[in-house]
Amino acid sequence: MIYDVCVVGSGAGAGPIIYELSLKGLKVCVLEKGDIYNEKDFSKDELAVVRRPIYTPSLKDEYHTIEELRDGKWVKFPTYETNWSFWNGSLLGGSSNFMSGFFHRLKPNDFKLASIYGKIDNSNIVDWPISYEDLEPYYEKVERVVGVSGEVQEYKNSEPRSTKDYPFESLKENKIVNLIDESCKQLGITAMKTPRAIISRQKDERNSCYYSNYCGSYACSSGAKGSSRASLISKALKTNNVTIIANAFVIKLNTSKNKKIKSATYLTKSGNKKELKAKLFVIAAQAVETSRLLLNSKDENFPNGVSNNSENVGKNFLSSSGGIVSGSFDESNMPLKDLFASGLFVNRAILDWYYTSKFKGGLLELVFEHANPIRRAGFMRWDNNADLILGKNLQDKIYEEFTKTRRLNIEIFQDWTPTDNSFISVDEKYKDKYGIPVANIRIGADPKDLKVSKILEEKAIEIFKKMKAKDIQSDISALPSSNLQAGGCRFGNNPKESVLNKYCQSHEVNNLFITDGSFMPTGGSVPYTWTIYANSFRIADFIKESWEKKLF
Amino acid sequence: MKRRTFIQFSVISTLLFTTNYSIAKTIPSNTIVLLEEIFQIIFPKTKNMPSSTEFGALEYLILNISHRTFDDSDKTFILNGANDFLNSFPEFFNLTKDEKQQLIFSIVKENYYARSWISKLTYYGLEGMFSDPLYGGNKNQIAWKSINHNVGYPRPKKTYGQKI
Numbered sequence: 001m002i003y004d005v006c007v008v009g010s011g012a013g014a015g016p017i018i019y020e021l022s023l024k025g026l027k028v029c030v031l032e033k034g035d036i037y038n039e040k041d042f043s044k045d046e047l048a049v050v051r052r053p054i055y056t057p058s059l060k061d062e063y064h065t066i067e068e069l070r071d072g073k074w075v076k077f078p079t080y081e082t083n084w085s086f087w088n089g090s091l092l093g094g095s096s097n098f099m100s101g102f103f104h105r106l107k108p109n110d111f112k113l114a115s116i117y118g119k120i121d122n123s124n125i126v127d128w129p130i131s132y133e134d135l136e137p138y139y140e141k142v143e144r145v146v147g148v149s150g151e152v153q154e155y156k157n158s159e160p161r162s163t164k165d166y167p168f169e170s171l172k173e174n175k176i177v178n179l180i181d182e183s184c185k186q187l188g189i190t191a192m193k194t195p196r197a198i199i200s201r202q203k204d205e206r207n208s209c210y211y212s213n214y215c216g217s218y219a220c221s222s223g224a225k226g227s228s229r230a231s232l233i234s235k236a237l238k239t240n241n242v243t244i245i246a247n248a249f250v251i252k253l254n255t256s257k258n259k260k261i262k263s264a265t266y267l268t269k270s271g272n273k274k275e276l277k278a279k280l281f282v283i284a285a286q287a288v289e290t291s292r293l294l295l296n297s298k299d300e301n302f303p304n305g306v307s308n309n310s311e312n313v314g315k316n317f318l319s320s321s322g323g324i325v326s327g328s329f330d331e332s333n334m335p336l337k338d339l340f341a342s343g344l345f346v347n348r349a350i351l352d353w354y355y356t357s358k359f360k361g362g363l364l365e366l367v368f369e370h371a372n373p374i375r376r377a378g379f380m381r382w383d384n385n386a387d388l389i390l391g392k393n394l395q396d397k398i399y400e401e402f403t404k405t406r407r408l409n410i411e412i413f414q415d416w417t418p419t420d421n422s423f424i425s426v427d428e429k430y431k432d433k434y435g436i437p438v439a440n441i442r443i444g445a446d447p448k449d450l451k452v453s454k455i456l457e458e459k460a461i462e463i464f465k466k467m468k469a470k471d472i473q474s475d476i477s478a479l480p481s482s483n484l485q486a487g488g489c490r491f492g493n494n495p496k497e498s499v500l501n502k503y504c505q506s507h508e509v510n511n512l513f514i515t516d517g518s519f520m521p522t523g524g525s526v527p528y529t530w531t532i533y534a535n536s537f538r539i540a541d542f543i544k545e546s547w548e549k550k551l552f
Numbered sequence: 553m554k555r556r557t558f559i560q561f562s563v564i565s566t567l568l569f570t571t572n573y574s575i576a577k578t579i580p581s582n583t584i585v586l587l588e589e590i591f592q593i594i595f596p597k598t599k600n601m602p603s604s605t606e607f608g609a610l611e612y613l614i615l616n617i618s619h620r621t622f623d624d625s626d627k628t629f630i631l632n633g634a635n636d637f638l639n640s641f642p643e644f645f646n647l648t649k650d651e652k653q654q655l656i657f658s659i660v661k662e663n664y665y666a667r668s669w670i671s672k673l674t675y676y677g678l679e680g681m682f683s684d685p686l687y688g689g690n691k692n693q694i695a696w697k698s699i700n701h702n703v704g705y706p707r708p709k710k711t712y713g714q715k716i
Contacts, residue, residue: 041715044704047683052621054713060624214704221706342702373682373701381674388660388671390594391653395601402699403600 003029003243004547006264006278008250008293011094012532013284013516015228019145020540022241026547029276030233031248031266033285034090039230042097042221044214046372055098055219056087061433064288067442069421076440078430086288086441086482092244093229094286095483096529100216101197101225102365103148104349104413104526105139105534107159108132113360113415113522123446124316124418126521129493129502136162138534143167146226146533147203150195157351158192168200171209174344176408179334180366183466184350189459194349194365197226197529206230211343213371228533245276251436253281253297253306253512260511261306267434280543280552284516284536287317291424291488291518292439294499305426307489307506312499314424317441318487318523319480322362322412322453325460326369327469328405339406342371346408353459354525359448362414362456362525364463369407376402408469410460412453412476413484415525417446424488445478453478486517486528503542504535511552515539579614583634586644587613587673593656594674595681602694604677612680612689621712626672633669684708 004026007014014030022028034055048054059080066084067076079085088095109116111128119125140162142148149168152161170193177191184191198215201208206223215225223230236242247269254275256262261281266274283290291314295305305313329339346366353361369376380397383389389397416422421444426437457476464472492498495507504519506512515536517528524531546552591604604610617627638644644652659666680689682696686708690696696703709716 035715037715041713043706043708045684045686045708045711045713046704047679047687048708048711048713051679052712054621058621210705212704212706213702218704340700340702371702371704373696373699374679377678377682378675381671381678388667388674390657390660390670390674391596392598394674395595395598399598399600399699402701 001277003027003276003278005029005280005282006031006276007282007284008264009033009094009284009286009290009516010092010233010244011089011228011284011286011516012096012529013286013536014094014282015096015232016533016536017282017284017513017515017540017543018242019232019236020537021543022236022239024544024547025241027241027243028236029243029245029278031250031264031276032092032244032246033249034092034247036092036244036246037219039221039223042219044212044218044372046214046374049098049219050217050372051374053085053087055089055091056085057090059083059085062087062438063432064438065427065430065440067440069444074442076427076430084482086439086485088286088483092233092246093227096227097219097225097229098217099197099225099227099527099529100367102347102349102367102527103150103195103197103530104363105159106132106135106524106526106531107157107354109355110415110522110524117358117360120417120446120448122419124420126490126492126497128521129491132159135531135534135538136160138537139530141537142530142533145537146197146231147199147206148195148197148226148530149200151193153192155190155192155351157354166195171196171198171200171345171347172211173347174341174368175334175338176329177346177348179467180346180348180463183463187462187466189350189352189463191348191350191366194347196345196347199224199226205234213343215343216367216370217372248274249434250285250293251296251434253293255299255301255306255509257301259301259509261509271434280511280513282513282515282543284514286516287485287488287518288424288439288441290514290516291317292426292437294489295424295426296437302508307499307508307512309508310496310499312490312497314488315420316418316487316490316521317422317424317480317485318416318418318520319484320413320416320486320523320525320528321479321481321484322414322449322456323474323476324412325410325457325464325472325474325476326407327464327467327473328407328471329467329469330405333468336404350459350463353456359452360415360525362412362452364456364460365411365413367409367411369409373402376407410463412456412460413525413527414449414452414456415522416480417449418487418490418522419444419446421445422487441480443480445480450476450478484527486520486523489514489518490521491519492521504539505542513539513543579631580635582638583631584610584614586634586638587630589645589652590656590670590673591677593653594670594677601698604680606691607681607695608689608691609677609680612683612687613676615688619712626676629669629672630676633665633672637666637669686711
């Protein structure tokens with residue numbers, strides 16, 4: 001059988017394509033690397049969800065290499081040596097199942113950083129080929145279709161909206177927001193309510209949030225979290241136009257003489273090779289794996305990998321992480337019954353330094369440390385001198401910290417500068433258990449990015465001090481966060497400098513689209529998911545129009 | 553029967569004669585006894601917290617150490633470390649409770665290998681303390697209750713993310 005569309009991956013970049021094209025009547029086949037789960041399979045099992053490779057591959061079998069600058073030389077090390085996993089969710093819906101769901105749109109100037117601030121030395125900053133106005137209708141569509149809860153507030157750095165309110169009212173909040181709001185007010189800072197891709201009332205077959213207490217990093221058991229699986233694919237399946245092949249690891253895209261993709265080769269769970277044919281291919285395997293797939297798809301038409309005759313695939317990998325500042329709160333700050341109230345959200349973000357007059361800044365997101373106890377307890381076995389704490393001292397520390405304190409984090413999101421030192425590549429020397437070259441991630445960040453994080457760190461500490469937080473700790477670095485991936489196949493108008501055109505269609509391969517975060521030339525100072533969803537809806541519209549015109 | 557011998561026998565018999573703990577039969581009995589004693593030193597009973605025996609640190613470890621998702625190198629390190637420890641301190645079982653504790657507290661400060669091994673046991677002991685009781689530790693949610701933990705719901709019905 002030849003499908004109309006083959007979609008590789010099923011996360012936020014894939015969901016809108018699967019949803020829109022199946023509703024349009026196209027026959028869509030999804031090749032998902034992981035298994036199919038649904039709400040009843042998910043639980044708040046800390047061991048299975050966040051401490052063992054259940055929803056991600058084992059690093060012994062499938063790893064990445066990280067390339068770091070050490071003593072002036074770039075050195076590769078496999079992730080199985082450090083357990084620094086760059087897998088985020090191999091299952092239907094991908095890592096959108098596990099997101100915390102704090103959703104921020106890009107701001108209008110994020111689409112034209114080069115024009116606003118000029119090109120930083122040694123950077124590859126360019127303006128996007130589209131504007132905020134092009135994407136705004138799709139941000140709004142995500143609010144309705146995926147479901148975003150929140151409250152619109154008047155604010156200088158807020159982006160324009162085409163609708164007055166969010167379609168879902170804000171989620172319930174922990175009373176610590178009163179302390180945050182008051183402290184920020186005294187400092188002359190604006191604490192904004194964070195929109196979330198979690199619905200606060202029932203939507204079709206999805207139940208509202210039930211405040212499970214284990215939210216970020218955990219899949220949702222009510223369907224309230226706007227995963228691609230719960231919000232889009234479940235509806236798409238009802239069209240009977242969607243076939244999902246689970247445990248299908250796509251290892252190569254095969255091209256025909258006319259330089260179109262004719263098929264995808266994938267491995268089944270048992271390692272058997274299979275081939276799937278389609279008229280159109282949409283890749284959304286998350287930025288690292290998408291570049292890897294293209295680079296590994298070498299043939300006579302594309303000796304450097306498919307869509308890579310311009311040698312741009314893999315370049316300008318991005319993250320938006322800047323580090324975390326955390327502080328401890330106890331009865332001296334607020335009544336413990338309020339501090340420990342189960343499952344309520346913090347929902348506060350600070351965007352006062354999103355832009356400065358001289359450089360692009362970032363965002364501070366306030367969120368409680370995840371409630372699951374094993375991870376937190378693990379840190380308690382060390383004292384400030386990195387000596388091991390044992391016996392009664394350990395037991396007392398565990399009791400005191402868990403029953404009398406709660407930690408609040410301020411997560412820093414900043415706009416990574418695209419440079420030649422941050423990219424995805426493959427290396428024949430490093431292969432997974434199937435013999436497929438793994439992705440190498442060079443993680444050289446521009447020094448400016450660390451400076452911006454340090455400025456934001458000072459602001460976060462200032463807020464914590466005003467809140468009278470104790471034991472304020474910082475972990476600021478230029479290391480990427482593995483769940484914040486973008487770039488590698490940037491879009492643009494110049495085929496010599498970009499992989500995709502402004503509709504995320506390959507410059508070199510007419511029937512190939514890439515709809516995960518790979519397309520972003522710069523990523524904004526926010527988590528990427530809302531923009532990935534919105535852009536994927538935009539591309540779906542383009543594909544539908546082009547399909548009607550028989551352009552593929 | 554001396555009290556010490558009786559305690560050792562109790563630990564081994566509890567594990568060996570429980571069918572679910574077949575892995576225990578492949579681990580030398582003195583390793584099992586040693587791990588139990590080390591856990592008791594790391595996690596003693598206190599006014600507010602349960603002891604390792606009460607929450608089931610050893611049972612958790614034995615039940616899960618051979619699961620495919622358990623880090624192979626950690627498993628090897630834990631078992632080889634026990635063997636190395638017994639070779640280094642052959643009289644350990646004959647020491648008094650206080651002497652054993654003093655020994656462990658001192659070697660983690662003086663010896664990197666010992667520190668790493670005890671740290672690894674603490675790491676997995678904490679998993680046994682706070683993981684869902686389905687995995688064999690945190691018996692009757694004793695550790696969760698001790699810290700008034702707000703449990704996340706739904707709790708798992710099956711281990712390791714198996715589908716329902």
